[in-house]
Amino acid sequence: MPTCQTVINIIERLAPKKLALQWDNVGLMVGDYSAKVDRILVALTVTPGVMNYAIGRKVDMIISHHPFIFKPLKSIRKDLLSGKMIYDAVKNDIVVYSAHTNLDVASGGVNDLLARCLELEGVEVLETTGEEPLKKIVVFVPRGYEDAVRDAMGNAGAGHIGNYSHCTFNAAGIGTFKPLEKAKPFIGEVGQLERVEEVRIETIAPESLVKKIVSAMLKAHPYEEVAYDVYPVENKGGVFGLGRIGYLKSPLTLGDLCEIIKQKLKVNSLRVIGSLTKKVSKVAVCGGAGGDLVLKAAFLGADVYITGDVKYHEAEEARTVGMALIDAGHYSTEKLILNFLADHLKKELSALGEDVSVEVYDEGEPFVIV
Template identity: 50%
Template sequence: MFANGQTVVQLLEQLAPKHIAMENDKIGLQLGTLQKEVTKVLVALDVTHEVVDEAIATGAELIVAHHAIIYRPLAKLDTSTPAGKLYEKLIKHDIAVYIAHTNLDVADGGINDWMADMLGVPAEGRSSLEDVHTDKLYKLVVFVPETHHEQVLQAVWNAGAGQIGGYSHCSFNINGTGTFKPGDGAQPFIGETGRLERVHEVRIETIVPHSAHRKVVQAMLKAHPYEEVAYDLYPVELKGRVFGLGRVGKLPEAVKLGELAERAKTAFDVPALRLVGDPERLVRKVAVLGGSGSRYIRHASFAGADVLVTGDIDYHTAHDALAAGLSIIDPGHNIEKLMKPRLADWLRGELQQRKYATEAVPSAINTEVFRFV
């Protein structure tokens, strides 16, 4: 059985939910439809004519890309323009394009974490360069018969409820008596139509993050035995998990800046990179940010980083960083290509776990526009 396009996207959004993207970012479905069976997903950094040709040749009905193909509202669709020709080719071959951009950057286990992993920055002790989204929290209150208390509790925990800071499986449970009278047409799990029932029940209270609230409620309803479930879901002031752009953390041991630059060349598969700072300088605290990081120099300095690894650093920003004592390793914007095999592997695993035959493969097309001569 092959997955529907919407199912593929729902799986992807478990890793990179749309609501954690930066404001006004162009993400989500940009062209085509998700209401169709998908036999193959092509994961790409950019959607170029070469990438579309690859999708056609390999039979992919859906391209999941990092960089958007539509940046601003279209006044018209002129198929004589380069962009218009690209859209025309995608439409003629019924290939949909879905974009995961800053939501994939920000996500736990997304691009910025992958970058840090590849440079040897341990996950323990990492923090973000800039907080961009704080998950809202809700309180879920549900009344359950004692016989199904543990079943419902485990279901909501497994769906993502009960996390407070570094503690999981948090809940409060109170025993009491529930009353109800089934009306005509009701099919009660307990009791009889027209008779007032008193049942030993447990009131479960637990915390639910916004990112998981639909999944938690669905899991609760599925596990609950009642035909009509009595529950409340309301917002609370307690702050939830914070999602941020970029990562900063300490290497196990200090290394020379030049050695870290060579490590970056190998890890990110680039023939050359730009280096700001003394190659002999010892560095340990490393900040990383996929894509264009010029405006994050101050963030890296404020975080106490010795070096920032990012792309698209301009001349004057490099001088400002050097004056502030911050070294820079600039391997280019295209190193975000690392998302192709990793996201394809992640998506393939999720599909296989659910017994779908849909494939997820990384694009083999190199979309780097710069050449070193």
């Protein structure tokens, strides 16, 4: 049975906490990193309904998108809603973990899922919030073993440049070393200076993958003590941020796009700014509440911006700059993450040999249109 920490590691490889916006609160909200986890419940928000369901199902861990604890607490009172849910979690040994803006920003997270659902092409980040630092990894390998080490590093994520993977540079040279008394050399004899034909392999990697790549490299390398270097480079790494912007496969009228959105997101109604006969091609999206990115979407040339929780003045901004705007709702533009995250956890836990129940609790859209 895995620990809470094991599950968190899986989530944070997908959506590292460092990607969260400064004002956000993400991570372990209630519980113990060492707690054993047999049943997991995934939900958008921890509500009394979610908590009661978790208790009834004997869930060990709730993973929510919206922070279980967002604003600083001055007290934890059982007679108040938030306090009672904290009491219930502690009393029933339920760990609560939240991944919010880090999961919005992450590659493959909420916004990428929304863009993928709408089949956008040439997708880029709408509002950049950070950049992945890059590292150069250099290792020296005895001739004859370079392919195994190179493949291990590439398979672990090294050498990605644009649309290419496993990119390396290789140079032959002579390595020297003298095994000391307690050494168990792969090549050579204790006390004798060895000169060995070696290959210098150098490659580039995102900082977040360096430990994984080095670990794979060490396992594939035949030497007892491996000579390798890791150092920073000035190259720009992958960009992270809120929202996405891309293109429809072919231009549509705003009205036709609205019908597609209703079908794909399974919503009955939309709030729309703009003429329904207007042709649109370049589309910006942001899951949840993305009204503050209206002008950014317009600046980048979006014909239409799709998000949720749009306020009156944000709608006026869209109308003023002549960009179409579709408010598909906070819930509907984020709910895609539920099944995706549950499936991701099942896959990763199964790969670790762990048989854990992962369930989705979808309370649905809170609003009723009358």
